[in-house]
Amino acid sequence: MAIQPNKLGYYAEYADQIPNNFKKILLQKEDRYFYYHFGLNPLSLARAAYQALINKKITGSSTINQQLVKILSNHENQRNWKNKIKEAYLAIALETQIDKEEILNMYANTIYLGNSVQGLNSASQLYFNRPANNLTDSQILRLIATIPNPTLNNPFLDKNARLTADLLPYYSGQIDQTEKIETFSNDEIASAKKVFYAYIRDPAMLEIDSLGLCLANSPKICQLTIDKELTAKLRDFLKGNLTVLAKNNTANGAITVIKEPQNELLAIIGTPDPTVDAYGYKINMAVQPRPIGSTVKPFIYLQAFARGLRPYTLVDDREYKYIIDSGFALYPKNYDYLYRGIVSLHYALSNSLNVPTVKTLEYVGLNNFYNFLSQDLKFKPIAPLPSYQLGIALGGLEMDLLSLSYYFSIFPNYGWLKPLTVYANNQTINYTSSTPNDYNLDKKIADPQYVQLINKILSDRLTGVEEFGLKSNLNLPAKNYGVKTGTSRDWHDSWTIGYTPDFLVGVWVGNSDNTAMDNISGSLGAGQIWAQAMNYILSSKYNQKTDFNFNLIASYNINGSLDWGLPNEKTASHLNRLLNNDLITNPHNNDVFLWSKNTQIILRASQKADWQINNRPAGQGTEVIFSPSAPGTYAIFAQAKNTTSSIKIIFNQPI
Known part of the structure; x- marks a missing residue:
């Protein structure tokens, strides 16, 4: 458990047993x-009374009982005869209720020893980085020398040594x-x-420390927006699910929750x-960048x-060929390696189709999307953005869960990216974590009408039935939520990000050493925890419905189906913008076959065409079977009613 500051702001770690050598030297x-x-020392009292009469000054005569009463009564800075008399009475009363050893233990556990530490155990850890039962006699003496004036006499000060x-x-x-x-x-x-403040902190603060919030080298009490009860409950969900997923070679996960708006x-x-040293459990995976699928x-x-x-x-969801900067050909594939022909973008996003997304990114323009990421979101990638090319649409871009969740907040906030608040007093966040991204943005990222179109699609659980099924982890007993899953290449990462207008939940599942899981997709791995x-x-109280x-x-009404756009627009001008007039759709120019x-x-x-080869x-027809008689280059020509098309394909002799 963590050592939390008490009502006086002191850190106290109480012990049942006090070392005998401490008792001996103290007494x-x-x-x-x-x-x-019997709680008072008559000789000391007589000496103190005589000094008071002669010097008109109250001098020290306190027994351990009296000092303990003074501490428990919080009279340490209020020294007068009234308090002295009251403390004397209570010191005697202690003797009638508690035995001597218990009085000593209470004193050792409550004595203030400077630098916000109370009690022998806490002081031992702070000043000497060891438990009390391992203190040397001289170290004990240094603590006892502190007692009369802990602020000015504690072991960190040269005066204590003297x-x-x-x-x-x-x-x-x-x-x-x-x-x-x-x-x-x-x-x-x-x-x-x-070292001391790291020692007293709750292991569950691992994530907070990794963000540089409420730094471990500061004793300041830090008021955060973090809900401890919610955090503990979600950590239990994560731990329980990962125990089940262990059979699929899955060890790690992360969750973020953001209150909206x-x-x-x-x-x-x-x-x-966070208390386990193995399996990468000491790593805050919420801030580790991974391909976001x-x-x-x-x-x-x-x-x-x-x-x-x-x-x-x-x-048109079909096979396309792209020549990337390396000179190699890229043939984007869907998650299930199937093509669906002509589909709407609503259907494509609902079912997370890769090929239509590549065509959409091609339409947007890579440079325009790079600028959106780097200039609008201020996102800082691991590699230069141009190195990702169309692979961004296929899930190759790396990002950490906290950053991805933060950027997703533009959807429940209708295009506005607000500062991510962590301190309860709304002070500006100065993150010093491994994630380089800026969480203090306060800017409009997109017009709200376009965000509403995205929200309409992501909150539509019916159109995505083909990909996710009628029964899915993504189906909740609510209607006002949007959700998106992601799976990186070869099952390395499973993602689910979802939100209502009131809160956003992000989940990542994978392995800290980046090994692959066994067929754990976004909806199966992260999706179960997200749900x-x-x-x-x-x-909970966070759901305002x-x-x-x-x-x-x-x-x-588009071709008999209900879909969405902006008011009073001419749908014909937007309907076919991604469709091209390619006559030959397979194979592709300069394709090479064995x-x-x-x-x-x-x-x-x-469309129906007349074909020629060489x-x-x-x-x-729309399809013709071609069986090449020998290796070589073949000229393919197709002629339809109002268009023609030609390509070259190559057949190589096996080596």
Whole structure:
């Protein structure tokens, strides 16, 4: 458990047993007749009274009992006869209720020893980085020298070393008189404080520390927006699910929760158990960048809608060939390696289709999307953005969960990216974590009408049935939520980000060492944890049951299906913007194949065509089978009613 500051702001770690050598050295200086008096020392009282009459000054005469009462009564700075008399009465009363050893233990646990530490155990850890039962006699003496004035006499100050040296002769035969009393340098003091405050912190603060919030080397009480009860509950969800997913080679996960529209961070969980040293559990995976898979797609479509595309815009989901900067050909594939022909962008995003997203990103323009990421979101990628190219649409862009969740907040906030609030007093955040991104932005990222189009798609659980099924982790007992999943290449990362107008939940699942999981997709891995988290928060005070606002968009009947666009627009001008007039759709120009006697290639056209191969008739129709007679280059020509098309393909002899 963590050592939390008490009501006085002191850190106290209480102990049932106090070391015998501490008791012995303490009593010799502070109260040598402790085991013989009844709570007061008559000789000391008489001496103090005489001094008061002669010098008109109250002098020290307190027993351990009286000092304990003074501490418990909080009268340490209120020294007068009234309090002295009251303390004397209570000191005697202690003797009738508690035995001597318990009184000593209470005193040792409550004595203030400077620098916000109370009690022997806490002081031992702060000043000497060891438990009390491992203190040397000279170290005990240094703590006892602190008692009269902890602020000015504590072991971090040179005066303590001098006072301790002065006390040594009184312990001749008990404490080594030749032991040198070392002083602390400023660097040693700073290091000791840092070690101590790390020691007293709750292991569950691992994530907060990794963000540089409420730094471990500062004793300041830090008021955060983090909901501790919610954090603990979600960590239990994460731990339980990862225990089940372990059979699929899945060890790590992370969860973030942001309260909307305030953009307050309610929870950040980067490990299922921060007390465990193995399995990468000491790493805050919520701030470790990983390929984000299809969770990037809403941002691509958002940019496309702002440039004239609409949810009802049609796209041909088929094989395309792109020559990337390396000179190699890229043939984008969908998650299930199937093509669906002509579909709407609404359908494509709902079912997370890769090929239509690549065509959409091509329409937006890579440079325009790079600028959106780097200039609008101020996102700082691991590699230069141009190195990702169209791979961004295929999930290759790396980002950490906290940053991705923060950027996703533009959707429940209708295009506005607000500062991520962590401190309860709304002070500006100065993150010093490993994530380089800026969480203090306060700017409009997109027009609200285009965000509403995205929200309409992501909150539509019916259109995505083909990909996710009628029964899915993504189906919740609510209607006012949007959700997007993502899976990185070869099952390395599973993502789910979802939100209502009241809160946002992000989940990542994978392995800290970046090994692949066994067939764990976004909806199966992160999706299960996300659903548990969402259902829990839906039943909490954070769910205000706020509905999405769709006042800036309109419904249209497009070819017999209901879809969405902007009010009073001419749908025909947006419908076919992604469709091209390619006649030959398969194969592609300069495609290379391995030749054999049994090789067959399907020649495919977008409409009925007459085909020629090397200027010889080869058939008629939308598909023709071609069997090359020998290796070599072949000229393919197709002619339809109002268009023609030609390509070259190459067949190589096996080596």
